Structures are given as C-alpha cells and as structure tokens.
Amino acid sequence: MTTEKWPDGESGFQIEEDDTFEWRDYGVEDYVTLAVFWVLALDVFVQFFSRYVLGNSIAWTEEMARYLLVMVGFMGGAMTVRKGSQIAVEFFYRYMPFWMARTASTLVDLANIAFFAAMVWLTFNLSSLTTALMTSVDIPKSYLYYIVMLGFVLMLVRAVQLAIRHWHSGTSELLAPK
Numbered sequence: 001m002t003t004e005k006w007p008d009g010e011s012g013f014q015i016e017e018d019d020t021f022e023w024r025d026y027g028v029e030d031y032v033t034l035a036v037f038w039v040l041a042l043d044v045f046v047q048f049f050s051r052y053v054l055g056n057s058i059a060w061t062e063e064m065a066r067y068l069l070v071m072v073g074f075m076g077g078a079m080t081v082r083k084g085s086q087i088a089v090e091f092f093y094r095y096m097p098f099w100m101a102r103t104a105s106t107l108v109d110l111a112n113i114a115f116f117a118a119m120v121w122l123t124f125n126l127s128s129l130t131t132a133l134m135t136s137v138d139i140p141k142s143y144l145y146y147i148v149m150l151g152f153v154l155m156l157v158r159a160v161q162l163a164i165r166h167w168h169s170g171t172s173e174l175l176a177p178k
C-alpha cells in the first residue's frame with residue numbers, strides 16, 4: 001500500500017480567485033430585482049414563522065409572496081434581455097450563410113422589440129381598466145399590473161439597446177462561434 005503525498009506547500013486543491021464586484025457591470029433592473037427578491041424572502045420567512053412557530057398564519061403573506069414572485073419574474077426578464085440570454089434556437093444559425101443568419105438575427109431583434117412594445121401597451125390598458133383590490137390587503141391590483149408594465153418597459157428598452165449593439169457590431173450572440 002502506497003500513499004502519495006503532495007509536494008510541500010501544495011494542498012492539491014485549486015482555489016479560484018473571487019471576482020471583484022464592479023457595480024457598473026449591473027443594470028438598474030438587477031438591483032431592483034435583488035431588492036424585491038429579499039423582500040420576497042422576508043415575506044416567506046414571516047409566513048413560515050407565523051404558521052409553524054406561532055401556529056397561526058398571517059393571511060396577507062401568501063398573497064404578497066405570489067405578487068412579489070411575479071415582480072421578480074418580470075424584472076428578471078429585463079436582466080435576461082440586457083444580457084441577450086433569452087431562449088433561442090441557435091442550431092440553424094450555424095448552417096446558414098452569414099448574410100442569412102444576420103438577416104434572421106435582425107428579424108429576431110425586431111420581433112422582440114415589437115413583442116415587448118405590444119406587451120407594454122396591453123399591460124398599460126389592463127392596468128388602467130383594473131379597479132379590483134387585492135384579496136387580503138386593500139391595495140389596488142392595478143399596481144401589480146403597472147409593475148409588470150415596468151418590467152416590459154425595461155425589456156423593451158434593453159431589447160432596443162441590444163438590437164442597436166447587434167446592428168453596429170454586425171453580429172449577435174446567436175452568430176458567435178461556440
């Protein structure tokens with residue numbers, strides 16, 4: 001039976017250096033989503049604590065958790081648009097001629113912009129027509145719809161920025177070699 005030893009001073013583990021935090025690498029939607037996420041985590045903790053420790057759940061926490069999760073989803077959607085990491089079918093771009101792939105990529109950018117603009121318009125109209133209050137708290141549901149609209153506005157702005165970047169660079173994440 002042999003035992004191998006590490007050379008002196010080496011442990012055998014490779015430790016990666018932590019990346020330094022640079023606040024400019026993140027957008028407004030990143031910070032807002034993080035804040036809403038922590039409010040959601042606090043809300044779920046209050047729900048858990050009141051239900052299982054105190055034996056009597058607080059009624060409004062479940063509904064608030066649902067609405068906060070919706071907010072995280074739509075604000076997080078703006079993060080994915082900014083990074084250009086939406087779900088896409090990249091397989092066909094590899095086998096197209098470059099001019100065809102660039103045309104398809106541009107059409108995808110324009111379709112994204114049109115979709116987000118339509119969603120902004122629809123959520124604005126829905127928000128202005130909604131007069132109901134939330135079930136457990138006296139807050140108008142239209143506020144939630146306005147926050148969803150804000151998420152779509154951020155997605156629209158980021159989609160326009162992404163399309164301009166793709167147009168100026170002549171390529172997109174879909175056309176980049178893997």
